[in-house]
Amino acid sequence: MKEFDTICGIATAQGEGGIAIIRVSGSKAIEIVSKIFKSINNFDIKDMKTYTMKYGNIVDIKTCEVIDEVIISFMKGPRSFTAEDVIEINCHGGVVSTNRVLEEVVKAGARIAEPGEFTKRAFLNGRIDLSQAEAVIDIINAKTDLAMKSAVMQSSGTLSQEINKLSKYLLDVLAHIEYDVDFTEDDEEPDASLPPKIIASLTEATSEMDKLLKGANEGKIIRDGLRMTIIGKPNVGKSSLMNALLQEKRAIVTDIPGTTRDVIEEYINLDGIPVKITDTAGIRETEDVVERIGVERSKEKIEEADLVVLMLDTSRELDEEDKEIIEAIKDKKVVVLLNKIDLDRKINIDQIEGLENRIEISAMTGQGIEDLKAEIKRLFFNGEVDNESLIITNNRHKQALLRALENCEEAKNRLKNNEYLDLISIYVTSGLKALGEITGSEVEEDLVNKIFSEFCVGK
Ligand code: GDP
DSSP: OGGGSOEEEEOSOSSOEEEEEEEEESTTHHHHHHTTEEETTOOOGGGOOTTEEEEEEEEOTTTOOEEEEEEEEEEOTTSSSSSSOEEEEEEEEOHHHHHHHHHHHHHTTOEEOOTTHHHHHHHHTTSSOHHHHHHHHHHHHOOSHHHHHHHHHHHTTHHHHHHHHHHHHHHHHHHHHHHHHHHSOTTSOOOTTHHHHHHHHHHHHHHHHHHHHHTHHHHHHHHHOEEEEEEOSTTSSHHHHHHHHHTSOOSOOOSSTTOOOSOEEEEEEETTEEEEEEEOOOOOOOSOHHHHHHHHHHHHHHHHOSEEEEEEETTSOOOHHHHHHHHHTTTSOEEEEEEOTTSOOOOOGGGGTTOOOEEEOOTTTOTTHHHHHHHHHHHHOSSSOOSSSOOOOOHHHHHHHHHHHHHHHHHHHHHHTTOOHHHHHHHHHHHHHHHHHHHTTTOOHHHHHHHHHTSOTTO
């Protein structure tokens, strides 16, 4: 009965803080906590009303020695996060105090929860579906307001409603087909009005799927961030650009070439779009071991990047090193930054043919930085980033939706070729199954476990 025994975990971030919360969930939550909680007037928490709090102490289960002064709150199932009885113990937020309280809860009979197990219970108990559970992790990980907003929307069930609506179209199609197959005698022609009706329903479904999928690339960037790598030989001004974008001195700026030895990563918030910027050590060949590690990692970062920002120094002539770098990034989406335009110009830009997307900047004065930001938005977003409509942000959902779409298109094509309705229904059923993977009604246990294992402990 591991599935539904009573579990406990530290729900707040580990470390020192004002308070920490230990969450206990399961049918024995009250019974377990009552063994170690002593209120001042000996109140029995088995009489506690839902959504109320009690002040008291957590005591050692054997010696009754006071461990910490706490407030407990009670949320009776099913109206709780997990849909089970939940007790939250608010104790002092130190590493030792929190762990001591947790230890007593375990001694009293609860099991330490696995990562994501509280949210998994909310899903298994039917309070939320899989896409809503996944939104919980997205809310926690959100890097910008926009990412947060779209995750909150998803957690409230907007995506689920849309998917259920799409499923309804496909269920209708299957009902029509079944009816026709059941009521048509072998020697009879099938009802001729049926195929156009089915095609109409399928077309409704596919056009809505198309609409949802259109925003999915942007959605992925909003959730996971855009990976941007700044590349250029030493001293062109990469760290200075990073600082200008971050608007604070973080990377070390020096006049000695090669001081940005390793890869530095930071997030900036570009009008709601999280951009993860990597400042690299340059990719030139080097004898220096420390720098060589940096160089290897730079190459990896170029491979992973959604956008490569190549930086050139306009106050110097283009040299072999610049050309080598240009060679290395040929196949990527590239913006060329012509830096140091506040100085006299020596560069001959005719030599950088093929890289037409160029912006003149001065990382020192800040000139041109806004142009760079505008260009990033133009490259990855069609028009303004919309924060009202539903966006698919999760790649798992996108892949499932694509499969649903393919199956529906296949069903439509075969119907147009007058193929048997039985055969059509196979594709429609597959499409329905793919939709069910998003909400979790049609999903393998292994995948469910994998999704929840990515959660943090205590969530
Ligand atoms: P990195 O090695 O590519 O990271 O280059 P840094 O950011 O450390 O810059 C190298 C030097 O160039 C520093 O002295 C910066 O102050 C200077 N620098 C960077 N950008 C500009 C610029 O736009 N104009 C001028 N005049 N100097 C700059």
